[in-house]
Amino acid sequence: MRVMILTLTLLVLTGAFSQEAEAQPALSSSVFVGKQFQTQNRIDELFLLSLKKQNAKPSPLCSNEVFVRRVYLDVLGTLPTKENVASFLADKNAEKRTQLIDDLLKRREFADYWALKWSDVLRVKAEFPINLWPNGAMTYYQWIHQTIRENRPYDQFVRELLISDGSNFRNGASNFYRAVTNKDANTLAEAVAQTFLGTQLGVLPEERQKEWAVFFSRVGYKETAQWKEEIVFWTRKPLESPDVTFPDGTRGTIKPDQDPRQQFADWLTAPNNRQFQRTIVNRIWLWLFGKGFTADPNDFRNDSPVVHEELLDDLCKELVDSRYDLKHLYRLILNSATYQQSSIPQKSYHGDPETFVSYPIRRMEAEVLQDALTQIFSVPPKYQSEVPEPFTNIPVRYRTIMLPDVSVTSSFLEMFGRATRDTGLESDRNNDVTESQQLFLLNSTEINNWTGRFASKYKIDNTRKNIDNAGRNRLMEILDDVWLTILSRYPSSVEREFLKAEFLTQGVNREQKFQDVIWSLINSKEFLCKH
Amino acid sequence: MLKNRRTFLQTVGLGVLGLPVLGDSFYQNAFGNVAVPKATQSPLKKFGKAKSVIQIWMWGGPSHLDTFDPKPDAGREYCGEWNKPLATNISGIEISQSLPNLAQCADLYSIIRGMTHGSFHHEIASYWMQTGREPGGGLVYPCVGALIAKLKGYDAGYDSPIPPYVVLTTAQGRFSECGFLGQKYKPFVTGGDPSKTPFLVSGYVVEGITPERRQTRRKLLNELDLFGRLAEEDELLGKIDAARNNAYQLIEGDAVKTFDLSTEPEKIRDAYGRNWFGQACLMARRLVQKEAPYITINYRGWDTHKRHFETLTRRQSEWDMGLSTLLKELADLGLLETTLLWWSGEFGRTPKIGWDSPWFGGRGHYGTCFNAVVAGGGFQGGRVVGETDKTGEKIVSRPVFPQDLLGSIYQQLGIDPDAPMPNEKGINVVNMPPASEHGRLTELVH
Known part of the structure; x- marks a missing residue:
């Protein structure tokens, strides 16, 4: 029953293109989808031109919530903290996306x-x-x-x-x-x-x-x-x-x-070596979008079919004109509406997904996922390797994305398919979804303990039969905090209503329910994926 | 003593076999960057009927002198105080004094004393011993476990709640087991400690979560999956759903019962030894009963550079007891015919002991010759293959290269080592490189 209600409300939520500015934590507009696609720079112009030829349309932009999480994960390989998210969402500056991109490109994590x-x-x-x-x-x-x-x-x-x-x-x-x-x-x-x-x-x-x-x-x-x-x-x-x-x-x-x-x-490296430029531009596009302009980024011959040929060429020109400044490329791409499209597939359009008509959803990479879990649960893994010699010991303050060498063993990273670095091909990294990953996320002692410890920090009141208004407000604040920490957004109004009902049900074990909610968020596709 | 053994070996038709004295080239190879010996046309292949493999991996490299190739006459320099080997229940075969229980069941296994590849590096030797190939050449090959899991498991309609390739309890971490076959063929690594109750098998057994709670969570997860429902057309999200459903089937299936050692009679559990290794052996037997194609017990701690004998004294009874009980039980339960067990490390240890500081009686890496043990799965027991010299430093007869041993294991499982290896990448290679000029272990097959 409840699922049905949720689904119905979703239709309203995705009614999309709402022009309403999100201001307050209490989201009244869509959680995931923002304004209509609006050209930001030359990338978008060429992208739209190319789409027109294929009779395709772009997606609307992603919401600010989605953007802040996406850009942190894509640029820093790092989940934003709840403070990062809250301050970005509260920022009234119309140029805040551009500002954030500039800030991130300067960070050490980059x-x-x-x-x-x-x-x-x-x-x-x-x-x-x-x-x-x-x-x-x-x-x-x-x-x-x-x-x-x-x-x-x-x-x-x-x-x-x-x-x-x-x-x-x-x-x-x-x-x-x-x-x-x-x-x-x-x-x-x-x-x-x-x-x-x-x-x-x-x-x-x-x-x-x-x-x-x-x-x-x-x-x-x-x-x-x-x-x-x-x-x-x-x-x-x-x-x-x-x-x-x-x-x-x-x-x-x-x-x-x-x-x-x-x-x-x-x-x-001569300025007329187009293939040299195309290769690096394609690589950066692939790293930011999860796929490149060609089907196989490692077999990118002059005659390989390319989507958005003019766009690729233009980016090559930008690269040479900027004297091979890769940050200039990142900045251009990240600021484009093309990059900032929503990831929710458009139901009306069943075109070729290779044309980037929405931001491609993909699983967080092994190292990034490990760091996200470490950040949320404060459980830093210890990395060391006795093989080959001499021994390698990584200081515990090092994050996983800072691991220099994949010979340092970690069953988690192996399970989630970090690059083997055997060939240097993009396929050395395996971002597939497997049963063993799911077993770990759904039913491992680790996830159970971590979510349990995390939940207990909030000291959920489990003694009183009914919660009064103050207790109810406190619970909602806690849920805001949890949502910001794990999903990098506030709970939507639909979720709030749902959770209220869950927690206020007679005789419910609120403490246990709370842990189960956290467990669910960690297992959600929204958390697991870059979207 | 030596004389007796020679006589015995000759009577069973193994041993010297009139092999020519191995030329210098072999030994140079065995020490340097080994060129795989020239291939020979293998004789008509016989295929066995083995169904499951248990691999006991002595992580770090166990000493051959202190296990299955004792050299009591070599003096203190080589064997320290360990110079009283035990006679086994097979006349003519002696093994280390530290293995009284294994000495009582030598009829169940055969000893390969001429294992060799010539590498003294853990990472290279581990890869070589488990893939049959020297590293290099731009390809990373799958190990035998991964390929057996593929051919006898995934591709053979294997339908068991147990993953087809299980590692007890931690990954080796020295190479990618699956190689170019891909992530799917990586082993399931249990985690946990089988000697503890419950045995917390990662992803299957979680303390304090009842089946009802799991159901509640699953329902909640679906209800809270706002993004998942909005983007349900996305291909990746569909894959997550499929993997999740499969995972739940595994969690709710019979596997959990198999992993629950508490249902075993106390007497049996005691016979294996109430320690990590003993209970891992018992677990392996239970997995074999569920027809899992490949089980590795990753038994750590044999890289004994320092105070070697102290370590051995502390651990000898544990592994002697666990392994001998496993062999006897497999035989008693009639499982040994179809279960192939192999025991080995990546190499042996230097026959000469480092008595001085900083070793204080230690042994280094040694890839020139070392031991492997095979049992069941159609291999004859009670035999010794090959011989080393009086200090255990050189092979005197019948060298066995990794591809000889592993190719023989494939044959016992009905896998043709010389057939093309099926793989999604279209890489054109055979399952196992051709045998060395010394051949696969035909002498151990009926």
């Missing part, structure tokens, strides 16, 4: 979260099949983190990786040439092609593969007397021929005293 993503791509892993060994993995990670903190221009970031030399313990970037399964020219070329050009070398004719490999044929390795140290260097090994062919077919010559990697880096 570097933490994006270093995690880049470490997936650049394969920061102490163990095989990558086998950087712990010290190498740490140095590599620190280098990545540092460049992101400084917002080093992307072309420079790539150049530094490509021409890196030296000890794996001293120059983090040199681990790029160690983070491969075989240290031969062909494998190195494969890694470069995949990482920076979204190209699988294996699909090219053998002759072309050889042309690529030449550029990496003078990378050498040597061991030192220090345990697990390795030096990457440029050998004087002569090339078969000084004539080389770049991947786009242009020709060049390499003198005996030249490092061919240098020339490759010059070619790669």
Whole structure:
């Protein structure tokens, strides 16, 4: 019966496009859906143009509640605290979304979260099949983190990786040439092609593969007397021929005293190398939307079908004009109405979901989910690894998104499919939904204990048979607090009515009911997903 | 003593077999970055009828000298005070003095004394011993447990409330068990401690939550699912519903009863030993009775670099008792025919003891030769395969590489090691690399 009432009210709630400004905690408009789609910047113009051709329409914008949670999770990999949410919702500034985006892009967690993503791509892993060994993995990670903190221009970031030399313990970037399964020219070329050009070398004719490999044929390795140290260097090994062919077919010559990697880096990061730009723009789009402009982000050839071609091109231009400032790209995308669309699928429109006509719903990543649970329940996991040696011990104040190396074992992170970093492909991360994850969320001692302890902090009055008005108000305040903490929003009026009825039922065990409500929120799709 | 054993081995047709003295190349390989020995055409394959596998994984690498390959004549440098091996109930086979119960049931298992791969690194050796492959080459292979769970479980219409691949009780954490097969084939890791009551199996058993409470919660979850109902057309949300329903079926099914050890008679529980390992063995037997295809007991604590003998003295009776009771029970219940048990670590330990500081009687990693034990599932018991020299440092006859052992296990389960490995990614590889030139364990098959 109650479910029916809820459903009926939902229809009213999603009547959508309500222009009413949400001001007070007591939400009178929709919880999830906000104003109508309204062009914010060039992204939206090109997006709408492209949709028009496909006879499709965008979704309305998401509500402020949804926005604050979404942008924290997407930009910082971090659930907003209840204070973050409350102050954002109370802010009357019309530009508050833009303001929040600027603030978040400056936070340290930005570097933490994006270093995690880049470490997936650049394969920061102490163990095989990558086998950087712990010290190498740490140095590599620190280098990545540092460049992101400084917002080093992307072309420079790539150049530094490509021409890196030296000890794996001293120059983090040199681990790029160690983070491969075989240290031969062909494998190195494969890694470069995949990482920076979204190209699988294996699909090219053998002759072309050889042309690529030449550029990496003078990378050498040597061991030192220090345990697990390795030096990457440029050998004087002569090339078969000084004539080389770049991947786009242009020709060049390499003198005996030249490092061919240098020339490759010059070619790669040249302002006219569109594929280089498309690859990084596509990657960032994929990281913010959960999918890219192409079906397979790791096999992104010049002839791959692309949705919103003009938009992609325009973003490439923005990238070059901003001198490869990736934060500029983030800011543009995050401020667009396209990014800020509601995630609720439009019932009237059954078009291709690949065209971004709503914000794609996906499960929180393993590390992000772990941190969200830690933040809500104050249960920091302890990370350490005895394999491979030397032992790795992570200070307890480190959040999970700050873990440098996936060799540090955690059954939770394994269960939720963190990236294996075996290949550097996007598919190394598994964001599927599995039974074992559900078993854990629904019925584990951990979740039960955490929700129990969390509930008991609120000291729910269970002694009196009936609650008076003051007690009722107190209960509603508590529920506000819980909703803000877990779902990053206030309860809707429908939920309030429902909960009142639940808690005021004669003879109900309010304490137990309260724990069950918290358990339900943790198990809700709304909590589990980025939406 | 040695003479007796040789005589025995020769009479059962194993042992020396007239193998040529292994050339230098083999030993160089065994120490360095091993190139897998040249493949040979395997003889006509015989397939067994085993249904379940119990893997006892000695995490860290147990000493071969102090388990199944004692060297009493090698002197204090090699065996310390442990120089009085026990005769077993099979004449000619002796095992460590620390294993009196296992000595009484040597007819139930066979000892492989020539295990080798040559790696001295935990992570590489663990992977190698459980996937049959040396790491590298850009692919991460699934371990035997994951592939058996796939072929005998998921793909074979397995319909049991028990997940087809169970690990008691913590994950090894040294490699991705599922490899490129994907997340679905990862083992179910129980968590909890089977020697405690209740055994808190993660996701199945929660203290203080009655079935009624669980129902109340499930209903509440549905009622509060505002977002879920609004976005119900979304594909991912549909997947969450499906996974959730399946999970509830598991929680409410018979699995919980299987995990409940309190229904076992006290006498039986005592016979296994009232400790983590003993009760994990008992749990494994119960899972076999429910036809789970693959169970790993991840038995930690054998990486005894320091004070090796103190650790062994403390733990020997625990594992001797648990494993011997498991073997005897499987035999008594008629389960040993269809249940294959294998015992091994990633490698052995240095035969030579480090007596000085900081080791104080410790043993390091040793991948040149070590032991594995197999029992049941069609493997003959009461045999010894291979032989090491008088200090246990080199193989004298019949080396067994990981792919030889694991390929043999596949065959006993009716899985063709040489067949293509089915996988969603379309990767073209066989289930197990070809056997080494020494071959699979045909000598242990009837």
